[in-house]
Amino acid sequence: MKIVFIWLFLLSYAFASDATIEVIKKVESLPTLAVEDSSISYDDTFKLEFFKTLVSDLNVISLFNVDRHYRETHFNDTNVITDNKDMNYVLRYKMFEDDDGALNIETKLISNSANVFIKNYKISSKNVYMFVAHAIAFDINEFMGAPSVAWMKNKVIFSRVIDAKLSEIVLSDYTLNYQHVLVKGGFNVFPKWANKNQDAFYYTSFNSTKPTLKRVKLSTGVTETIISSDGMMICSDVSVDANNLLLTMAPNGQPDIYIYNVNTKKYKRVTTYGGIDVNGQFLDDENIVFISGRLGYPNVFSKKIGSSSVEQMVYYGKSNAACSVNGEYIVYKARESSNAFSENTFNLHLISTKTNFIRRLTATGVNEFPRFSKDGDAILFIKNYKEQSALGIIRLNHNKNYLFPLKYGKIQSLDW
Amino acid sequence: MKNIVLTSVVTALLVFSGCSSKDPIVDESATEVVAQPAQEVASVDTETVGKDDASVTSENGMSGADSNEMTMANLEKEMLSVYFDFDKFNITSQMQTKIANDATLAKTSANSFMIKLEGNCDEWGSDEYNFALGLKRANAVKNALVSEGVDANRITMVSYGESNAVCSDKTKECWAKNRRVDFKLLP
Incomplete structure (x- = not known):
């Protein structure tokens, strides 16, 4: 006994x-x-x-x-x-x-x-x-x-779609109480903080022939064109030292993940699968986690930069089309129901790379675009439910979710 | 407990100093306006058009550029959007006749224009995967056009993910209308 x-x-x-x-x-x-x-x-x-x-x-x-x-x-x-x-x-x-x-x-x-x-x-x-x-x-x-809630003082940056091919990039606090439009006019999406000080950001502009990655300094508004690609151009992640970017580009109509060095302006292709490879996230300096359609549906995989072997990270969910990583934890979006009219279509799930447990983090609506806080204490995400778009915060250690609705438009993507 | 009065200026915002005005810091809708010192400009050249020169040979009386835009707009209407199944980017047999029509137009009346293929998805996610799906759809249409004899160098592609919906109802029919590739012509 x-x-x-x-x-x-x-x-x-x-x-x-x-x-x-x-x-x-x-x-x-x-x-x-x-x-x-x-x-x-x-x-x-x-x-x-x-x-x-x-x-x-x-x-x-x-x-x-x-x-x-x-x-x-x-x-x-x-x-x-x-x-x-x-x-x-x-x-x-x-x-x-x-x-x-x-x-x-x-x-x-x-x-x-x-x-x-x-x-x-x-x-x-x-x-x-x-x-x-x-x-x-x-x-x-x-x-x-x-445990620290330093993320509470972080600035959130998000893109708000207000009409077909029309969006704006907005700076806010985590509750959406404060909002300031940073980029308006045309179609601009996927904003991403350029460093941990949050004094500059990247975003994709669709306002020239090719999708173009731009970098804006917050204090001056000075905008710099970084790189363009036919088809797709998204900055998915920025390394901790801010020197390397994981980009999704599609120079020949083939979406793949590339690593781009901010200082040398040189880039290298990281994935080579003939289908869809997107949403690269640094696991550390040498390894990435990403979303790939190589099983016939989107799922979460990892690979070492420069190596050809790929490891499947998630075994639950019919369609796992987005993820965010913090240490050993991966939060991902999974389709729960093939019934498009169900009230419970996409939920966020948390897994640890060290155990087999899966924890469902949301219960209703379409929950997507999860982003861990730097310290892993909280997850910011988008919830679309009953015609309303909201910013959500998940407090992992307290098992609580908080929602802050957007007054108009729909949140497309975010970073904090 | 000893009371220590701490004073802190909240710095969180202070990076917002660049945002003190209500205006966005980047406005992509407007062209940059650069103030120039006042300078006297030459008077406008004038010419008198004689009676013979005044007769217009072009039937619609529009300038070349206007006429070009009209032609492009009319041709775009004739080019048929290609639709896709849920979560798929392969071209179905029903869509082949549309592609054949589009390829013929691209090789004849529209042969002097660049073709921009815009891939679109239904509202199943704003993430990168959905953008990539839209792009793979555009790429499938590009390959089909090329195999019908259209020059690949004339074709550019872009994906708008779920952000360019033509129908916003919550029905299967509506979503099917959004899973499409549209044609745009560029000079």
Whole structure:
């Protein structure tokens, strides 16, 4: 009997850090948190908007049961509002505009009548308030000692199709609250950050005879033409050091993956199969994961750059047409039903290259274009459901998905 | 616990300094406008057209360029889109007659134009694979045209994936209309 228990213990320990195992946490067991507004500037509409954004961010960090009631009090009151007296934590903040028009926010986290965390923030314009809300949630998450949610402060770049052959490339935060059109006019798709600093991006322009890859510097808008190809031209991935790109090109009507060196401007063909090879993702400096139609349907494969052998990575799903990689984990899109009118057509799945487990990450609608965060903590994806296009965030370690709908158009592709 | 007041200027945005204006930083719809210093320009040359020269020989009275565009637009209408089965890029036997028609036009009335084949897919995904599928469809049409005697150097290809739908209903008939290769003529 003892041996059985020891085995069970070892088994549970071995699986504890495997992201393909679903984490079931009881919502009731999370500490409670209420938010109190003590702002002295700004109108009620803006105050409520900020409150909503902050509450949403605090929900996404998945550490608290967040109370959604809007309540106001004085910043220096020693007691929390009566309604909040039973809360484990109360986050109180004060927004005020200074002489330069900048938005200042003082915050304090109160627990058991003590200020346990205090921090002040300042941003030049109130129009970008959502990034302060993300920063506050990030800091509280750090204070609580939870794994980093640095992705929350990342910028998202996506292409929005607004009509046939008409799209725009948009910069946003992960909630789509902030949106700024970076490229408009014509058909421009597949934006991809050029480096981890997110100060430049690549995209495909369809506005000349051949699809063309361009690079734009964010601070100046200076645009550089990188390379063109007949048929197809997509930047699928950028290496960690930003020196190499995995491109899908089709110089003779044959879509294949190429590796392109940004410094030498030379490229080399990586795949040679006569059908479809696309969506190359760096597994490391020498190996890639990609989507190929070599089995008669799209599926996920890997290969070493320069070698001819190819390994099948995924054995579940009828049509696995997109993927993203982080360390040992691969998230991929799989067709679940051949019934095109089913409500459950494409779902995202997570596998580990080290175990045989498969975890389904979404349940309804068409879920596609998964992209891991750099640290692997979260996955950003596109959900199309009932005529609406939304940006989704999957918190792997918390088993929770959050959706942020797009007001118009359809998200075609994204990066963060 | 010791209270430490930390002050932080949120830097996340600060890269947005380049985006402080409402305008996009790249506008592909407009041509670049470069301000020039004011400069006096020569007056416009004039000429008087004599009565004999005023009679127009061309029947429709349009300039060469306009007439070319009209011819291209009319020919494009005569060129028949080729349709494909779900997740397939092979040309079915029903489509062969359309290809034969298109090849004949390409070799006769349209023989002075470049041909752009635009591959399209239904709404089964915005990913690269769907773009590649559209391209393989365009390539299949290109190969069929070449085997009918059209010069391969006259043909360029592009794929729009699911982003150039002609029908947006959620029906099988509608999706079938979107799985197609269209013909465009270029001068």
